[in-house]
Amino acid sequence: MDELSLLRRIRSEVDGPERAALDRGRAALLERAGAEAGIDARAGQGVRGTRVRGMGPDAAAAVAKRRHPVRWVGLGALGAGVLTVALVATNVLGFAGWRGGAEPAAADALQAAALAAVENSDPVVAPGQYLLVETDAVYGNTTNTEAGDYVSYLTINRDKLYVPADRSDDWVWVRSFREPYASFNAEGEALAQKSYDEEVAEADGVPELLRAPDAQFYGNSTVPDFDALPRDPQQLLNYIYKVTAGGGNSADGAALGWIADTLRTGVAPADVRAALYEAAAGIPGVEITEQVANLEGSTGISIGRVESADNSRQDLIIDTQTGALIGERRVELTDEGWGFPAGTTTGFTAVRTSVVDSAPEGGTQNGQFDREGCVDKGNGNFQC
């Protein structure tokens, strides 16, 4: 036997990677891809062309963050990108302003919404009461079939977040299963149903219930530190450009995505909401996309921006009378081959807030991970 044949036999019987390792590696890649794709990266939605469900319990560690309905795209993701170099360390001087801003009509509407937000201020939550944020979130799901085609469908989560009067107290979060919402052919319909059935079976039919002080669900705060955000719109916009630098398909798209993500939490204080609207008015390309848009039965003005890099549109839907955010959505303008027909709204969030006297009992900090007996390894990682 010659030396090459012998060498080829050495450790030729090594085991292939375990399913969990593959899932973790793939999830890490998607996470990176998602960060680049900016608004596409909202967790739970997965990245287009991929699927995050159906992983083994070990892989749950890697996707812990993906299960959050809210993801702070770009927060702390400073680094890559020329922008970082171009932007100075202060929020006072920066990217915002010198490239123009939103279309005048859209800017006017955003200014009006900002004023209304401040005037109407926030509902008063007395001690012992909760601010209830009901979020209906539709996500696009895409699966690669055996034949190599992409099949897509939409699912909806109907979550309830109970925010205590004192935000350092326990927050309670009831997370629904991802129900089928819409599909575009029989295959997609079947996949949506199968995915839902699997999720329900995995959880023994019990929706996830979380409880954690200061919104520290899954070991991480689910809400940004609003106190740290500048209230001056231009400084805020510079801050946003800075934290989203290098993400998304464009700087402006990533910035608007960040604003949409922050507003959709439903817990941004009125002055932050107002500043976010005004910051959006400073983003070039932002325009009125629909005078009367309907989202889950509520109507408002739709203000958004077309992303030419992937022919999609990101909209904020706002009640300009009250300054309340009705929701946000993403529209696929052309058929990009992912199984979404042109013009499909591939994701939206409708947010309603109210004040309630009580929250459900029970729940744990890490929900499903606790139920499965996973060990918290810190920083949102779980060993199951």
Place this chain on the structure above:
Amino acid sequence: MSTDNEIIERSLHSAGAFAEVFDRHARTVHRYAARRLDAGAADDVMSETFLVAFERRAAFDGSADALPWLLGIATNLIKKHARLEARAWKGLVASDLGRVDIDAIEQAAARLDASATARRIGGALRRLPAGDRDALLLYAWGDLDYEGVASALGVPVGTVRSRLNRARRTLRIAIDPGAARDEEVDHGRIVSASPDSL
């Protein structure tokens, strides 16, 4: 079916498309790393290889097969585990040579022989210059041809040829010190590099 370069090009606009490159090649990358290190380190190398590849995808040379490029990245990442790799060579034992089909009567002798051979191969691999070892293992374990190895390591095909010749001779002598040292017969695969590229 799309070729790797088509997928990578698509991923420039739709980042998620890059997952398909992972699905195609992750196992091969893992296997290559696991043979050089161990399964645990291979998990990390596999994952990191695709993160690095994703970041550098705009610079991908456009070949239809991305595997040489990916194995080149993995080879670089393995360098970070030099100590672990050295230990792996040192610990090379008979069982690493895989299942040996031999006459039952010869079994005891063959086992002894296999143990000694494994130790000698391990020693030779450990002492090889890093560049020669990378070329040899990409060729033998990565299943790349000369051009693939050249592309993975970013060196000319002629360099790969001389590195492989050197490494194989070292290995041959280590396995059987009495063997004809100038033997140049290629027992392995047909060398696929075209003559004009040498």
